[in-house]
Amino acid sequence: MNVENLRQTLEKFHSGEISLEDTVNLLKNLPYEDLGFAKIDHHRLMRQGFPEVVFCQGKTVDQVVKIVQNLAQCNNNILASRATPEMFQAVKEIVPDAQYIEIAKMIVVEREKKKSGTERFILVMTAGTSDMPVAEEAAVTAEVMGNSVRRVYDVGVAGIHRLLAQHEILQAANVIIVVAGMEGALASVVGGMVAKPVIAVPTSVGYGANFGGLSALLSMLNSCAAGVAVVNIDNGFGAGRLASIINQMR
Amino acid sequence: MNVENLRQTLEKFHSGEISLEDTVNLLKNLPYEDLGFAKIDHHRLMRQGFPEVVFCQGKTVDQVVKIVQNLAQCNNNILASRATPEMFQAVKEIVPDAQYIEIAKMIVVEREKKKSGTERFILVMTAGTSDMPVAEEAAVTAEVMGNSVRRVYDVGVAGIHRLLAQHEILQAANVIIVVAGMEGALASVVGGMVAKPVIAVPTSVGYGANFGGLSALLSMLNSCAAGVAVVNIDNGFGAGRLASIINQMR
Amino acid sequence: MNVENLRQTLEKFHSGEISLEDTVNLLKNLPYEDLGFAKIDHHRLMRQGFPEVVFCQGKTVDQVVKIVQNLAQCNNNILASRATPEMFQAVKEIVPDAQYIEIAKMIVVEREKKKSGTERFILVMTAGTSDMPVAEEAAVTAEVMGNSVRRVYDVGVAGIHRLLAQHEILQAANVIIVVAGMEGALASVVGGMVAKPVIAVPTSVGYGANFGGLSALLSMLNSCAAGVAVVNIDNGFGAGRLASIINQMR
Amino acid sequence: MNVENLRQTLEKFHSGEISLEDTVNLLKNLPYEDLGFAKIDHHRLMRQGFPEVVFCQGKTVDQVVKIVQNLAQCNNNILASRATPEMFQAVKEIVPDAQYIEIAKMIVVEREKKKSGTERFILVMTAGTSDMPVAEEAAVTAEVMGNSVRRVYDVGVAGIHRLLAQHEILQAANVIIVVAGMEGALASVVGGMVAKPVIAVPTSVGYGANFGGLSALLSMLNSCAAGVAVVNIDNGFGAGRLASIINQMR
Amino acid sequence: MNVENLRQTLEKFHSGEISLEDTVNLLKNLPYEDLGFAKIDHHRLMRQGFPEVVFCQGKTVDQVVKIVQNLAQCNNNILASRATPEMFQAVKEIVPDAQYIEIAKMIVVEREKKKSGTERFILVMTAGTSDMPVAEEAAVTAEVMGNSVRRVYDVGVAGIHRLLAQHEILQAANVIIVVAGMEGALASVVGGMVAKPVIAVPTSVGYGANFGGLSALLSMLNSCAAGVAVVNIDNGFGAGRLASIINQMR
Amino acid sequence: MNVENLRQTLEKFHSGEISLEDTVNLLKNLPYEDLGFAKIDHHRLMRQGFPEVVFCQGKTVDQVVKIVQNLAQCNNNILASRATPEMFQAVKEIVPDAQYIEIAKMIVVEREKKKSGTERFILVMTAGTSDMPVAEEAAVTAEVMGNSVRRVYDVGVAGIHRLLAQHEILQAANVIIVVAGMEGALASVVGGMVAKPVIAVPTSVGYGANFGGLSALLSMLNSCAAGVAVVNIDNGFGAGRLASIINQMR
């Protein structure tokens, strides 16, 4: 199922080998497989360079297993986010080479290690220790998608010298992911220190008037530093995916 | 207890057979039965074509049983939404032909199957697999109320080809229910593809800045496609009920 | 009208010179004067060391004039905040030595210059140029209340070197007022650099998701730096007043 | 004022030519110029590849003029956003080669046209006509910073065929900026069609439950398409700046 | 430009009369016309039974004129909502048969009066007099789209007898639009009285804790009456459009 | 049009003097008069002891005039709230004995002065001078409805002695209306000092994080003093009306 198949189908139609009806049906059915409760987007590898990633939250264990099983038949690398240990156990019985990254709550199947040069790396930073689960979701995502990743954790702005000491790695990084809860100020300070794309991930870490991550979210959206863009609260996956796309541009 | 009863009572009053006092009392007591903690609206079948539907959330098991029991004495078809398995077990002991649709959390008594032609059908769509419980609440509601229902699940806009492939069924449907969480964009895209009533159901599926369904709700309310109306977050029942009313108009 | 008067009244009552009724009436009427639409709190100088400050917003020009006039009879120094130029013109006709600080929208009468040593000074900082009106409200308030004030404006965190260059003045200050809109990150960074009380003033400067100052407010409340407390959005006066109280503690 | 100056200063210090005190003072004063109400960040060109951009909103005409004048002495290209026509008139008297892009409310001085190849271009899209002012702010920013920009306006999802017809330009673009108000669904659909970085700009276009752009903002943050990041409501400048950074990476 | 054109183009392509390239170009360009700032969706009449409706808010007078002019070349009936009198004056010079419905702020061109039987009518109700502008936007929309409309205004629930007196017209209506601000309770009461589709339009009428229509919006979304769906605050047009679609179903 | 008429109509129906049809029509039309844009609730005097009060905000001058004129034909006393001076001028030409209470923005017609004993009085208190317009709306409403009203203004809790000095009048009052903006703390303190019904009116007086009166509203709703109930922000009329109902109970 690739671009070549698609091209052949279209040529067959034009030469009259297959009818309009058949062509439409082939094209319609080609790019995804319908499990009833889910439509696996097999087209995504072709369209976006990586297979569909399974968002496990809100799905039953049974649904997750069936989707991963289906993806595993056509893809070498699979990623499932927000997976419970229970989901992983069930998946592992069907896909024995699946691994579980506990802190990131991710199931990973990585049969074909994408090679990545270390000179173009993504830097993942956190303001605090409690932001690590989200940061690791971002880091694992980027790594599985074939990027070199470096981590600098717990450099929140209340001890600015800890951040300033990272000056060199900041200048060396190609894309920077900043993960921070509470007031989320780290994104602005980093954004002002570099001329790199900064992807800010607000986290729900905090209490009281952080309102589940709202404080960090608003803070990052209002960053006085240009060059900062924001993803959803706790959305490490989205940040990792976007960083990967940018990092692999030439 | 029907329109004929009502007419007879009024005629008796006018002819002097019964006094004003008695008439008022009959009329006042007629349309509902007072269980103390609940007033069963027996008038609803007459007024709206389907008996009162029991919203179980916030009621005790005992209250649910008593209400269903009371309804079962006068009605062939009964629907109870947001019911727990425990509630169902207790109801089943009293009303043995009750069924439980687990995914939709509904108790159904369907003694008199309403016939529904398949040419006028309601289409229930979801953006993702996790939206299914809400979608099934809508679908079951519409089916029990006598409509033909078809389901198309997991056609969110991030893989627009999955949606475009549904073009035919979209054109064939009479009313469309769109169930989506996260950014809820499916409602707008569908709304722009058809000239049918689209009932949008935002769901609480998502995390972070979806704020319990607020993101999908606001998105659907601000839909740039005309012809879209919205019900409460996760309100599958309301969507199914409204779709049924529209579908049965002539 | 001072503590001495109060003591004398109480002693007269105990010695029987004046009755209970008369005492109560004296005490009740003493500490404020009733203009009908306002009760001037003449007690405040005695209780809090500075006369009542007039908050002009929402008052008519006529009300402001009458209140200032009344205060001017008993006090040497008067402060009125959020005053329009029109209010000032009207006040000036009655109280000729009144002055208007346009950027801070304040009317000031300062007949008895409080002396303040420069070794204990309050530092007022802003993140941007647009925060100046709020900062000046704070600075003028603190100055009129007898404090030495120094200003450092436009040192937002997007150019962190501008802030780091203020290291000396930060260490020398006794109390620090940080005025910032947008993401309000300056408060956290400053809070982490010093062991001084930091009073954070969120401003409504910004647009979009700053929601009238909400972003800076939440950011400052969630500051990861301890030692930071927050006043209302744009409340320069409150910050200046509190800084003055702290600065004058011994 | 450039990296060479900085190096020389440091070397002089080490060789003893200048004292520690003098060095600190030079370094501290070097990177910005203090106008009192503003600290011009002359360091930014060196640090981020483009001089400080003037955010005019909330500044007086006089302040804008002085800042632009100061920047114009050291820089060839200047950008001022959210400028009123009145501000432009005042600037033009001092900096005669300044231009005003009315729809984007930007003042531009462009003495040294940065050359940009057209093969790597930024695509700016809008959902509706009313989103154009924000889109133009993004486009002008990117152009002045040396990027080739192409525009596709009014392709909101309610007429999905208008968007699908842009398939080729979407595939050809290097970075995509999606500007949309109301329900902001365009970002998700575009995000699912490409494997490019998508920068989503929610706008305040709409009414009622869009709450000043909140609906589009939440929608974009909750996008079911990975690879989408969001900037502040109506923040065309931020999107243009980030797109430029990404587009110029190699 | 209609379905017939489309069919012919496709047949020509299959027979080889026109190339793939040409076909794609024709299809791509066919359904909309690109004015640069706007893409007129000429396909909409074909797809949804009524031409694109111009939402004037946020557009310049010049843009509105050009769009209406363009639409007027291919369509008999045109509708423009949220138009200012100034916009109307400019349109009228180009399209002399345009009319302005002041209370609804709509520009109407109605060259081909759609006939509508009066037996199937849409009922538009308001809770108060101040809700009339929104109600008229709904009513005019429905009328221009070929529906019979009846109006019942100022029947808010604080005088429930005024509403009960409308019993007959409520039973006779085919679709009901309920327009209400403040607490928006009218939708629930009406929804409980009928077995018709009820489209609820919250309005921004009110003050204080109605927060721009939020109170009525939440109230209507939480309606305890099934069969009620909601559109955006003040969105009379959307309600009228949806009511028209439902009313014209058979 | 009074209770006697109603009784006669019903008796005529029962005796057969008038038909059922006629009776229904009489009863339906009796209690309100339909002006098209408004349905005057003439029934209200009978039902609630005071004629319908005109809420002018959102109505045109012409509508206000017609409603007042209509009410003036059947009622001795009329009240119109949130009226502009322009509305008053237009009303005065038709109803020459109308008066305008500027601070309360009310039009009053008071032909039959209701007598009210002074021993049972309503006390209206404000926290600040700026709360007076709302307080006067409450006071005028209560007075026109036949109550004795006393006013105590500017006794906010920041000078608690000003409030404590009101101890006697607080104990003497029958019902207390507390009008306060900002943090609205006055309601709690007063609520704890008395065993009288306290009606709290939050006002929009304040700025920043008062969010249009939200702070006072939430504060009053969360009052730790029992016996306090709250009306809408700035709703002086509602408070006056409720206080009048309570004050006139026996």
Place this chain on the structure above:
Amino acid sequence: MNVENLRQTLEKFHSGEISLEDTVNLLKNLPYEDLGFAKIDHHRLMRQGFPEVVFCQGKTVDQVVKIVQNLAQCNNNILASRATPEMFQAVKEIVPDAQYIEIAKMIVVEREKKKSGTERFILVMTAGTSDMPVAEEAAVTAEVMGNSVRRVYDVGVAGIHRLLAQHEILQAANVIIVVAGMEGALASVVGGMVAKPVIAVPTSVGYGANFGGLSALLSMLNSCAAGVAVVNIDNGFGAGRLASIINQMR
């Protein structure tokens, strides 16, 4: 501990029997007892006619027991709200005549039954069955404070005939408490039917866009019926207390 004690103390001071110091100490200590973690307000019976009511939520079992024990020494009647069964068990061991009203989560000690005439009664209404716990908290509070209470439950506006059938009891009631979740419309309809004080209690019953009771709260605050005041969400106690105060006025 009553008013007589207070008077005697003051007279002794004036006659010189006790010193100023002693008097102040007596008065200061008299009205409350300090348990360290709580200050029992023994003054409240004197000041407000009923002893302090214990709000158990957030207190430890041990704290509740100690407070009730302390109150029981001086008072005949005690009320504790939001008490868990565990708290009740612990209290019962110390205060054996304590009772637990499970549905209302209240502990009641009622040694001296206050007599209440039935002719002046408080009516407690609910929109649904799920609102009963809050309604019972209100009803029990009012009963223990010596009022006659009548209950009418499950008369929500979706079946308006159920409410209209309560016409007589509505007219007979002295004060009405309306308890409703979801859209809270019952308060407005009832408020329009009577000229009695209506105390509206929004409940958190509902889901989705009811946001924990916000929808009913806003709805009730914006009620188009005058004479309605609102207490906090789920605050049955507050409503019962206020109704009691009003009901016992003469």
Place this chain on the structure above:
Amino acid sequence: MNVENLRQTLEKFHSGEISLEDTVNLLKNLPYEDLGFAKIDHHRLMRQGFPEVVFCQGKTVDQVVKIVQNLAQCNNNILASRATPEMFQAVKEIVPDAQYIEIAKMIVVEREKKKSGTERFILVMTAGTSDMPVAEEAAVTAEVMGNSVRRVYDVGVAGIHRLLAQHEILQAANVIIVVAGMEGALASVVGGMVAKPVIAVPTSVGYGANFGGLSALLSMLNSCAAGVAVVNIDNGFGAGRLASIINQMR
């Protein structure tokens, strides 16, 4: 690791003893220790007078243990907030002299008791008993940091005499911390009674429309008493830290 070390390092660099590279490395590494998941800020004692305080929420037991262990090697006094009993047990095994203050959820190591005079004390007040955990967090923080603390609990404004009775201790205090949930009015009343810095801590105590502490937060931010500043909801630590800084100023 102290200021002396720092000075020596800098002098060695200038004298040529160590190279620029070495100096930078020493300075960079000096002030914090990198555990990978956390960067212990050993610089803080030097910079702010007290070692870094461990915020345990969101950290694993293992992380807390390692951080405390690391801190314990260089510091005499350690504070960890929001610690669970489980965390304490694990810490105690490594640091046997650690203590657990259960009500405040704090782990304390206090090897070097800081002496504090009692004449300068911090007063911690609460409105209710349920606010005690937050108040104790503040009190313990201030005590461990070397301050004398006095507590006055349960003096909410609904019984204002309980507060007025604290007049002497209020006047004697040097800094006042006011801890209150619900409507948070205590801060305003206290703020008006003293000329001391008042640090207000809103708590999440309450229900319904307190929205997790929002009501108290907004109330305190809008305090009509100047001299009040606010920290995050439930942030006892922050209040204690700031009070300590102020109390130790000379």
